[in-house]
Amino acid sequence: MISSVLPTYSRAPLNFVRGEGSWLIEADGRRFLDFGSGIAVNALGHAHPALVARLKHQAETLWHVSNLYNISQQQDLADKLVDLTFADTVFFTNSGTESCELAVKMARKYWYDHGQPEKVDIIAFEGSFHGRSSAGIAAAGAEKLTKGFGPLIPGFVQVDWADHEAITSSITHKTAAIIIEPLQGEGGIRPLPDHCLRKLRKLCDEHGVLLILDEVQCGVGRTGKFFAHEWSGITPDIMMVAKGIGGGFPLGAVLATENAAFGMTAGTHGSTYGGNPLACAVGCSVVEHISDPSFLEDVRRKSALLIQSLQSLVSSHPEIFEDVRGYGLMLGLKCKLQNTEVLAACYGQELITVPAADNVIRLLPPLNLSDEEIGEAILRLDNAASACKETLKETT
Numbered sequence: 509m510i511s512s513v514l515p516t517y518s519r520a521p522l523n524f525v526r527g528e529g530s531w532l533i534e535a536d537g538r539r540f541l542d543f544g545s546g547i548a549v550n551a552l553g554h555a556h557p558a559l560v561a562r563l564k565h566q567a568e569t570l571w572h573v574s575n576l577y578n579i580s581q582q583q584d585l586a587d588k589l590v591d592l593t594f595a596d597t598v599f600f601t602n603s604g605t606e607s608c609e610l611a612v613k614m615a616r617k618y619w620y621d622h623g624q625p626e627k628v629d630i631i632a633f634e635g636s637f638h639g640r641s642s643a644g645i646a647a648a649g650a651e652k653l654t655k656g657f658g659p660l661i662p663g664f665v666q667v668d669w670a671d672h673e674a675i676t677s678s679i680t681h682k683t684a685a686i687i688i689e690p691l692q693g694e695g696g697i698r699p700l701p702d703h704c705l706r707k708l709r710k711l712c713d714e715h716g717v718l719l720i721l722d723e724v725q726c727g728v729g730r731t732g733k734f735f736a737h738e739w740s741g742i743t744p745d746i747m748m749v750a751k752g753i754g755g756g757f758p759l760g761a762v763l764a765t766e767n768a769a770f771g772m773t774a775g776t777h778g779s780t781y782g783g784n785p786l787a788c789a790v791g792c793s794v795v796e797h798i799s800d801p802s803f804l805e806d807v808r809r810k811s812a813l814l815i816q817s818l819q820s821l822v823s824s825h826p827e828i829f830e831d832v833r834g835y836g837l838m839l840g841l842k843c844k845l846q847n848t849e850v851l852a853a854c855y856g857q858e859l860i861t862v863p864a865a866d867n868v869i870r871l872l873p874p875l876n877l878s879d880e881e882i883g884e885a886i887l888r889l890d891n892a893a894s895a896c897k898e899t900l901k902e903t904t
């Protein structure tokens with residue numbers, strides 16, 4: 509008999525009942541160190557007092573009004589994001605994949621309204637992830653996402669990751685945009701080198717193609733800059749945001765330049781919940797904390813500490829780990845064993861990590877974790893690796 513919750517997830521047998529900072533408490537009382545953050549969502553950990561206060565205050569004031577009216581929390585958050593980034597304008601969504609929908613619609617509408625309706629194609633990349641909506645799966649293109657869900661939305665092509673030649677040769681008179689994650693998350697913590705992103709920007713400019721960055725996972729302080737593309741010095745035309753920006757409250761956004769948003773006039777797009785007062789009030793608080801230069805500097809400092817400790821972990825367990833990937837606090841350990849085995853061993857040590865493609869386990873701790881918690885995670889990873897070694901011995 510089918511479970512009352514649609515069985516689309518394979519879930520670990522864990523029931524978390526409370527969260528405190530970097531910790532999740534299981535129903536049986538065990539305290540797990542959370543290096544998953546709900547997949548890069550709880551950017552300020554669990555139950556951050558400032559976010560709780562902001563949400564409580566908003567809950568007592570106003571939950572929801574339609575986008576038929578002005579929403580001051582939405583206006584405040586948009587103003588902040590415009591101040592802090594390349595963007596001139598922001599649309600709020602509830603999730604990453606909704607941000608993908610608008611990014612794609614915006615790019616196509618741009619060319620339509622510029623009298624080039626043939627420009628509809630969007631170039632994406634192998635190993636990418638843009639969410640589970642019809643446009644999201646068509647963009648990523650991987651069989652594990654698309655199989656059985658055809659006919660897919662036409663107009664998407666995928667090229668090899670970071671293959672500049674392939675990108676160049678796939679641009680045609682029909683290309684509307686290129687969509688890319690500056691640092692692939694689901695794909696296995698695969699960073700795009702800065703020089704590649706700069707070359708991509710140049711290529712887009714030469715061919716009059718819009719550049720869409722998917723910073724749903726790598727944005728909002730995760731890499732030690734407010735947004736990951738800031739490392740390369742380039743700016744996109746359109747950017748997808750979600751996950752960390754709500755700090756755990758469902759919130760997403762599409763940021764765009766005035767030029768790229770050209771076609772998005774009144775009536776062309778909308779969302780009932782997008783930009784909801786509760787979500788935007790919390791989002792304002794998240795952005796105030798994370799965009800603070802001293803906060804971001806501390807993320808970079810902790811990143812250096814964590815990477816250094818992970819590198820020595822890898823050298824002490826060469827049978828288990830291959831290397832450390834990523835930057836900021838968006839890191840991955842490429843495994844030699846099946847990554848799911850390492851993940852399970854981490855659960856055994858009451859440490860939460862997240863699996864990714866390419867046999868990687870992701871480490872996505874809250875951005876405000878303490879140095880002691882970094883030390884504790886390394887200890888637990890070390891114990892997990894030793895436990896994996898024991899099972900290796902037993903089976904050989």
Ligand SMILES: *Cc1c(COP(=O)(O)O)cnc(C)c1O
Nearest residue numbers: 603604605637638639693724725
């Ligand atoms: C998670 C993710 C998405 C999809 O976000 P949802 O909120 O799950 O729809 C899109 N792009 C990237 C890079 C992601 O990591």
